[in-house]
Each structure stands twice: as C-alpha cells, then as structure tokens.
Amino acid sequence: MSRILLIEDHDRLAQLMHQGLVNAGIAVDVVDRIDAAWAAVQQISYQALVLDRGLPDGDGLLLLKKLRNAGLSVPCLVLTARDALHDRVEGLEAGADDYLPKPFAMDEMVARVRALLRRPVEFHSIDPIHGDLRLHTESGVLFSGNESITLAPAELHIMQLLLYKHDEVVRRSALEAAAWGLSEAVTPNALDVALHRLRRKLRAIGSRQRIANVRGMGYALRQADDAK
Known part of the structure; x- marks a missing residue:
C-alpha cells in the first residue's frame, strides 16, 4: 500500500x-x-x-x-x-x-x-548498501553476498532506515514510525518482534552485520565483532 x-x-x-x-x-x-x-x-x-x-x-x-x-x-x-x-x-x-x-x-x-x-520516485530510490548488505527496496529482498531473504513490509522499512542511517543510532520511535507510519496503532512489543525476526534473517543469510541495541539511545547496524 x-x-x-x-x-x-x-x-x-x-x-x-x-x-x-x-x-x-x-x-x-x-x-x-x-x-x-x-x-x-x-x-x-x-x-x-x-x-x-x-x-x-x-x-x-x-x-x-x-x-x-x-x-x-x-x-x-x-x-x-x-x-x-x-x-x-x-x-x-x-x-x-x-x-x-x-x-x-x-x-x-x-x-x-x-x-x-504513478510517477517514478527518486526519493530514497537508490537501493541502500552497507557492509555486506544490499537491500532491493522494490522487491523487499535483502542480500548478503550470494545469499538473500525476503522481508515482510515492516521489516523492509526498518532495515531501509537502518541502512540509510548506518553511521547513526536510530531512535526506537523513528523505527516504529518507519515501519507502521505515524497514525497506525502499534502494540508495545511490535518493534521488538520485528527486530527479533530481522536479526534471525541476518544470521540466515550469513551477514556480518548485526542490529545492536545502543542502551538508552536506540539501534544501529554494527559489524558482528563490534555488536553488543
């Protein structure tokens, strides 16, 4: 939609x-x-x-x-x-x-x-890439090397924002807004469930990137050796 x-x-x-x-x-x-x-x-x-x-x-x-x-x-x-x-x-x-x-x-x-x-959109139209990850936004497929996995819509929007902001810590509220919009009611643990699934999918495709919880600040992509 x-x-x-x-x-x-x-x-x-x-x-x-x-x-x-x-x-x-x-x-x-x-x-x-x-x-x-x-x-x-x-x-x-x-x-x-x-x-x-x-x-x-x-x-x-x-x-x-x-x-x-x-x-x-x-x-x-x-x-x-x-x-x-x-x-x-x-x-x-x-x-x-x-x-x-x-x-x-x-x-x-x-x-x-x-x-x-119906017009082509250039806003965030370039598929984001960071480390070994590449996200094809049109199809919702996340790639790591030759491995790939399909993301659910909320997972796609969360990963898209994390990839675009890979040098920054992204607040929880920003991830929720990206995934479900500003007006949709979201259950308190919806983001935690989506992040859990994303972390599992990152491991499934062998990525070295991890979604790290930066305590008191939010979330960020980190190399596996650096993720806490």
Whole structure:
C-alpha cells in the first residue's frame, strides 16, 4: 500500500481528505505543521506529499523548498486558497508537481494523488548498501553476498532506515514510525518482534552485520565483532 504525508491544519478538511484517500487504498499520515512534516520525512519514505500552503508555522512552500534543497524529490501536490496565476507559478517554481486550489472535489484530489503515485520516485530510490548488505527496496529482498531473504513490509522499512542511517543510532520511535507510519496503532512489543525476526534473517543469510541495541539511545547496524 502506498503511504503519503498530508500536511493540513484545518481539522475537518484533513479528516475528510484522510478518509477519501484511505477509501482509495492509500495509507495517510497527517500532520499540521512544517516542523512536524520535516521530522516525518526524515523517518519515513513517503511516495507523495499533499501540502497546504497556509500552515501555523509558515507557508508550506518553505517546507517544499527545504525538501528540494536537500535533494528529496518525493512528488508533491500543493493545496491553497490562493488561486492567482502568480501563486500557482510560485508553487511550481518551488518544486511542486501539481497545484490544486481550494475548494476542490475530493474525487479530483484523490485522482491527482493517484497520478503522482504513478510517477517514478527518486526519493530514497537508490537501493541502500552497507557492509555486506544490499537491500532491493522494490522487491523487499535483502542480500548478503550470494545469499538473500525476503522481508515482510515492516521489516523492509526498518532495515531501509537502518541502512540509510548506518553511521547513526536510530531512535526506537523513528523505527516504529518507519515501519507502521505515524497514525497506525502499534502494540508495545511490535518493534521488538520485528527486530527479533530481522536479526534471525541476518544470521540466515550469513551477514556480518548485526542490529545492536545502543542502551538508552536506540539501534544501529554494527559489524558482528563490534555488536553488543
């Protein structure tokens, strides 16, 4: 299932959009501020963004420019009550892929999001590699040398984040967000179960990489000799 991030501060509109997208088979995380959206995209590889311009902490285009300057090309549909030509041009020049003025029909919004999801995405599109591990994100297969194993969806997102952040310790909350999104209810031990399965799969393919528990901080990939 595709997962997108909706950045909209109008509660009722956000609820309606969320329901319309979920009914179309699209998983949605919802935030209402630029800073929350920036934090979310650091943790989760979204397939598209739906971004309102009028947010409590600034113009949504500030977030879009920040994303593009960071090299993140995740497709983005900009929503706005501003319908002047120069406003649309400003949004497109900031890096928007599409522009939808308010008010709009939910069916049109869903259709535009689906169109974005059909576009090739460069955001985190390169298969991550670290040590003897290579993850083919499209198929969900993890390789170590000539050995390979298929990962479940949550395991795939956890391993993807650990590989991208291999030089850093990743917080537990970030791994949970990557695996299950920001809005899905997660049981307290869901991450522990997923990590247990991942560790077993790493051993099964003979990898020297281990998922180490960095006490009080989070988790990180470590060489077997260094893992604690």
